[in-house]
Amino acid sequence: MRKVLVLEDEANIRSFVVINLKRAGYDTLEASSGEQALELVRANPDIRVALLDVMLPGIDGFEVCRRIRADNSKIGIIMLTARTQEMDKVTGLMTGADDYVTKPFSPAELTARVDALYRRTGGEPVMDDGIIRQEPFMLNTRNRTLEKNGQRVKLTQVEYAVIKMFMDNPGKALSRDEILEAVWGRDYFGEVKIVDVNIRRLRLKVEDDPQNPTYITTVWGYGYKWGF
Numbered sequence: 001m002r003k004v005l006v007l008e009d010e011a012n013i014r015s016f017v018v019i020n021l022k023r024a025g026y027d028t029l030e031a032s033s034g035e036q037a038l039e040l041v042r043a044n045p046d047i048r049v050a051l052l053d054v055m056l057p058g059i060d061g062f063e064v065c066r067r068i069r070a071d072n073s074k075i076g077i078i079m080l081t082a083r084t085q086e087m088d089k090v091t092g093l094m095t096g097a098d099d100y101v102t103k104p105f106s107p108a109e110l111t112a113r114v115d116a117l118y119r120r121t122g123g124e125p126v127m128d129d130g131i132i133r134q135e136p137f138m139l140n141t142r143n144r145t146l147e148k149n150g151q152r153v154k155l156t157q158v159e160y161a162v163i164k165m166f167m168d169n170p171g172k173a174l175s176r177d178e179i180l181e182a183v184w185g186r187d188y189f190g191e192v193k194i195v196d197v198n199i200r201r202l203r204l205k206v207e208d209d210p211q212n213p214t215y216i217t218t219v220w221g222y223g224y225k226w227g228f
Helices: 011-023 034-043 061-071 086-094 107-120 157-168 176-184 193-206
Strands: 003-007 027-031 049-053 076-081 099-102 131-134 137-140 145-148 151-153 173-175 216-219 223-226
Touching (some): 049 061, 086 099, 107 157, 137 157, 145 157, 157 193, 157 223, 176 223, 193 216
Parallel strands (some): 049 076
Antiparallel strands (some): 131 137, 137 145, 145 151, 216 223
16 A cells, blocks of 8 residues: 655645545545644554645644654655745755655646655665675665664665665766756656755765765765765
8 A cells, every 4th residue: 555644734735635646546644733643654654655744833844854754764755835945945855854845736746756755765666685885884775774884874765865876886976967867756846956955964974074075075066976
């Protein structure tokens, strides 16, 4: 069962989202508050993707995202926001979201984003096997985990896809567009800036000094390189 959580306090918007996801073959769980959403996540560990509205009474979408991420790195998270300020998008991604959709959005766009993220969160089988070692890192492609100096680095599934792309291409400069297409998909509707924010988030997890990165280095005006 392809299970998706929809957190939206406006009933008409929530109904619109749910109807279109059901048409696309998803089993939906509905929440009208952050508290209710967190309860549903705890009670349904098989939820693969969560759509979280940002503006909510009580616990807002950013806080719901933080709390989900504290316990679950596997679930895919898309933020729904009516606000267009750049800072809101960055805040959502830095709290652990994988993507964001700005209202108003079309059913086709939303379904495409959910489809793409569902694939990346392991909702469909991945034919991949083996270990990639690049000291001090070890990437296990069987269980999709990363270790640094023998310690597990907690990654979201999108972060895993980015780090795997880097470790598959050590020393190669990868453009932002290459990373976007490989990780988010050719049909991704959003902005290439999502790559930069995810790189910033990854650096906080893998670098000894995120302000002076040595593993994920910037190729100015182009993209990034895994520094091996």
